[in-house]
Amino acid sequence: MHRRTFSRKTLGIPYAIFLLLFVAMPLLVLVYYAFTNGQGEFTVMNLVGFFTNPNTLGTLFYSFGVAIVTTVVCLLLAYPTAYILAISKWKSKTVILLLFVMPMWINFSLRITALKEILTFIEGNLAYHPFLNTVIGMTYDFLPFMILPIYTTISRLDGSLLEAARDLGAGEMQAFLRVTLPLSVPGIISGVSMVFLPAMTNYVVLDMLYNSTYIMGSLIGSYFSAYNWHGGSMIALVLLAIICLFTLLGGGQEDENARGGSLL
Amino acid sequence: MENTKNIIELKHITKTYEDGFTAVSDFNLEVKQGEFITFLGPSGCGKTTTLRMIAGFDIPSGGEILLNGKSITELPPNKRPINTVFQRYALFPHMNIFDNIAFGLKQKNTPKSKIVKKVKKALELVDLEGFENRSVSTLSGGQQQRVAIARAVVNEPQILLLDEPLGALDLKMRKEMQLELKAMHRELGITFIYVTHDQEEALTMSDKIVVMSEGKMQQIGTPEDIYNEPINAFVADFIGESNIFNGIVTGKLKARFCGGEFVCVDDMKEGTHITAVVRPEDVQIVAPENGTIRGTVTSVIFKGMHYEITIESGKNEIVAQSVNVAKVGQRVGITVEPDNIHLMITEDHTNFFKVEINKNKELEYNDNVLDVSLTDIIKGSYFDEDGDLVDSNGIEIDTRKIRVTAAIQPRDIRMTDEQEEGLVQGYISNLIYEGDHYSYVIHTDLEHDFVVDDEYLWNMDDQVGLIMPVDKMKFTVKR
Numbered sequence: 001m002h003r004r005t006f007s008r009k010t011l012g013i014p015y016a017i018f019l020l021l022f023v024a025m026p027l028l029v030l031v032y033y034a035f036t037n038g039q040g041e042f043t044v045m046n047l048v049g050f051f052t053n054p055n056t057l058g059t060l061f062y063s064f065g066v067a068i069v070t071t072v073v074c075l076l077l078a079y080p081t082a083y084i085l086a087i088s089k090w091k092s093k094t095v096i097l098l099l100f101v102m103p104m105w106i107n108f109s110l111r112i113t114a115l116k117e118i119l120t121f122i123e124g125n126l127a128y129h130p131f132l133n134t135v136i137g138m139t140y141d142f143l144p145f146m147i148l149p150i151y152t153t154i155s156r157l158d159g160s161l162l163e164a165a166r167d168l169g170a171g172e173m174q175a176f177l178r179v180t181l182p183l184s185v186p187g188i189i190s191g192v193s194m195v196f197l198p199a200m201t202n203y204v205v206l207d208m209l210y211n212s213t214y215i216m217g218s219l220i221g222s223y224f225s226a227y228n229w230h231g232g233s234m235i236a237l238v239l240l241a242i243i244c245l246f247t248l249l250g251g252g253q254e255d256e257n258a259r260g261g262s263l264l
Numbered sequence: 265m266e267n268t269k270n271i272i273e274l275k276h277i278t279k280t281y282e283d284g285f286t287a288v289s290d291f292n293l294e295v296k297q298g299e300f301i302t303f304l305g306p307s308g309c310g311k312t313t314t315l316r317m318i319a320g321f322d323i324p325s326g327g328e329i330l331l332n333g334k335s336i337t338e339l340p341p342n343k344r345p346i347n348t349v350f351q352r353y354a355l356f357p358h359m360n361i362f363d364n365i366a367f368g369l370k371q372k373n374t375p376k377s378k379i380v381k382k383v384k385k386a387l388e389l390v391d392l393e394g395f396e397n398r399s400v401s402t403l404s405g406g407q408q409q410r411v412a413i414a415r416a417v418v419n420e421p422q423i424l425l426l427d428e429p430l431g432a433l434d435l436k437m438r439k440e441m442q443l444e445l446k447a448m449h450r451e452l453g454i455t456f457i458y459v460t461h462d463q464e465e466a467l468t469m470s471d472k473i474v475v476m477s478e479g480k481m482q483q484i485g486t487p488e489d490i491y492n493e494p495i496n497a498f499v500a501d502f503i504g505e506s507n508i509f510n511g512i513v514t515g516k517l518k519a520r521f522c523g524g525e526f527v528c529v530d531d532m533k534e535g536t537h538i539t540a541v542v543r544p545e546d547v548q549i550v551a552p553e554n555g556t557i558r559g560t561v562t563s564v565i566f567k568g569m570h571y572e573i574t575i576e577s578g579k580n581e582i583v584a585q586s587v588n589v590a591k592v593g594q595r596v597g598i599t600v601e602p603d604n605i606h607l608m609i610t611e612d613h614t615n616f617f618k619v620e621i622n623k624n625k626e627l628e629y630n631d632n633v634l635d636v637s638l639t640d641i642i643k644g645s646y647f648d649e650d651g652d653l654v655d656s657n658g659i660e661i662d663t664r665k666i667r668v669t670a671a672i673q674p675r676d677i678r679m680t681d682e683q684e685e686g687l688v689q690g691y692i693s694n695l696i697y698e699g700d701h702y703s704y705v706i707h708t709d710l711e712h713d714f715v716v717d718d719e720y721l722w723n724m725d726d727q728v729g730l731i732m733p734v735d736k737m738k739f740t741v742k743r
Binding site: 161163164168170178179182 | 319320321340341342346347348350351352354355356357358367368371372415416419
């Protein structure tokens with residue numbers, strides 16, 4: 001019976017090792033650094049420092065601002081696009097969908113460099129509109145992540161539900177508001193979580209757009225490049241806690257199928 | 265309490281889709297107030313499309329729909345006083361039962377207190393009192409079905425459309441719901457238009473049945489009419505089980521079919537081509553010497569109330585129902601009471617004949633291999649590496665369990681004196697001059713009659729071979 005010991009669980013071992021080495025271990029190191037000082041002694045001063053330093057708090061709120069505006073703009077652009085694509089009967093709609101997804105296949109830094117050139121051409125000097133540029137850059141980067149889950153949710157909607165709504169006396173607008181919209185919420189939640197959280201931390205966009213402002217990601221980067229491992233780790237940990245909180249809030253209703261992973 | 269008012273009229277309704285497919289053609293129907301009418305037919309016969317046009321989900325490409333005498337052909341579904349119970353219920357998953365049922369009432373801005381009262385009454389009607397706050401996903405299929413019915417009837421529609429509403433339920437549940445729906449119809453007095461492919465369901469529930477096939481109405485009538493007096497071979501075959509034979513009237517109250525001459529009650533002119541229908545329960549099994557025709561029992565299946573006995577006589581197969589058991593291989597005689605033979609004049613003289621499948625999975629008739637592959641006649645099928653026939657879903661088809669019927673028009677068959685050139689041989693047993701050509705009946709060595717059109721005169725009793733080009737044959741497969 002020894003030969004039977006190879007089970008499906010065995011297949012999970014490589015990933016478990018990977019997880020242990022590159023996720024669990026660094027997290028422990030992060031927690032260790034966050035609660036110690038330069039001499040390796042336990043301290044909560046890093047935590048206190050985070051919430052008393054106007055610089056870090058300011059960056060936190062600014063990051064929230066960037067993430068919220070980016071998410072809202074993405075949603076406003078993505079929902080109508082996804083809706084029209086999902087309900088249309090065009091034979092070539094997968095091609096159109098591909099056009100929205102295709103930029104993701106192009107190297108990220110190449111895309112942002114191109115965007116930088118365009119923005120410089122329009123604005124003259126990028127330094128005049130740091131907030132606007134950040135939002136444009138992030139929207140450009142994250143839009144497909146909003147379109148895909150919404151598109152998937154709407155196109156999987158049972159068409160007979162809409163017919164049922166019409167049959168029961170709802171006009172087209174009423175049917176949309178009372179059936180399509182509420183039923184596409186899982187897709188919206190999925191899209192929001194895929195845009196909002198990266199938008200909080202992705203500082204590459206800002207860096208590449210020669211942006212002088214800081215968001216959370218760039219703040220951590222600046223601490224680390226100044227060899228302040230303890231302060232940087234605490235900021236990373238606080239950010240992690242906030243992200244966990246958001247995921248828990250949204251996760252309750254999240255539909256796994258809505259992620260649109262199959263399309264990527 | 266005869267009501268003569270037509271609530272809905274369909275006039276010359278046609279539906280052709282963009283790809284050129286005609287789902288419904290020249291459909292005419294009048295439905296009286298309070299009737300329970302059923303559209304019955306196999307899948308793809310246009311019954312659901314017709315229902316969708318009445319509901320307003322599809323707009324006819326031609327014709328008119330009148331509701332109480334006024335045209336509603338182009339009216340959107342939300343403006344029609346008609347509600348639908350959908351095949352897969354289509355309950356709103358994000359609302360509880362109360363909100364589902366109240367949906368229609370809220371659209372009409374009914375006051376809140378009235379909504380509560382009406383929803384309660386609707387739930388009582390479908391025996392789901394107290395289910396208001398339950399969510400859809402906690403309900404069983406049968407309960408969801410009831411909610412779907414409540415959601416439709418709560419709006420007090422003039423017509424309730426039901427699109428195969430019981431299709432997803434198990435047999436026992438379906439039988440219960442059939443009776444309940446019938447009772448509900450009586451209680452509410454609403455006109456019901458019901459769609460099903462289940463002939464038993466149609467016969468049980470309806471006041472009137474519309475039998476449809478290939479987008480056309482085949483017959484309309486009460487369940488009794490349709491069962492006892494089917495208008496053509498399609499209806500006879502679809503409603504209940506039937507033995508159907510092509511034949512010819514051979515004399516006063518006499519017809520030959522299935523290799524024997526039977527006495528019947530329909531008085532028709534000698535030489536008329538007929539289709540004979542005999543219900544299995546009307547086939548009498550007797551001693552071989554007393555039978556009109558003789559055959560061998562090939563299968564006996566116990567069905568609870570009776571045995572289903574299949575008898576092979578020549579190339580014909582006859583299905584009989586009997587309370588007495590028979591043995592496989594037994595020689596038996598068959599008789600049928602004259603009034604149990606239903607004869608229909610065949611206007612369409614298409615010859616139908618059964619084709620065998622040999623062990624090489626080729627089609628064969630009269631020991632001649634036909635130049636056509638099974639993959640050509642079963643859409644999407646192919647032979648896999650092992651030589652097994654596989655359908656479009658990749659599931660193996662057992663060639664022993666399928667029956668193939670070929671159809672060929674009289675004008676596509678040619679007679680020849682060189683008998684061996686023909687696919688099958690026989691003698692001319694009848695001929696009629698039909699203005700510009702002769703119509704012959706050839707009685708073959710396989711005890712099967714073929715109708716053949718030819719412009720030249722041949723003599724009675726001439727021995728001929730029949731040349732039938734395979735490309736003129738149409739094949740149908742029954743699994």
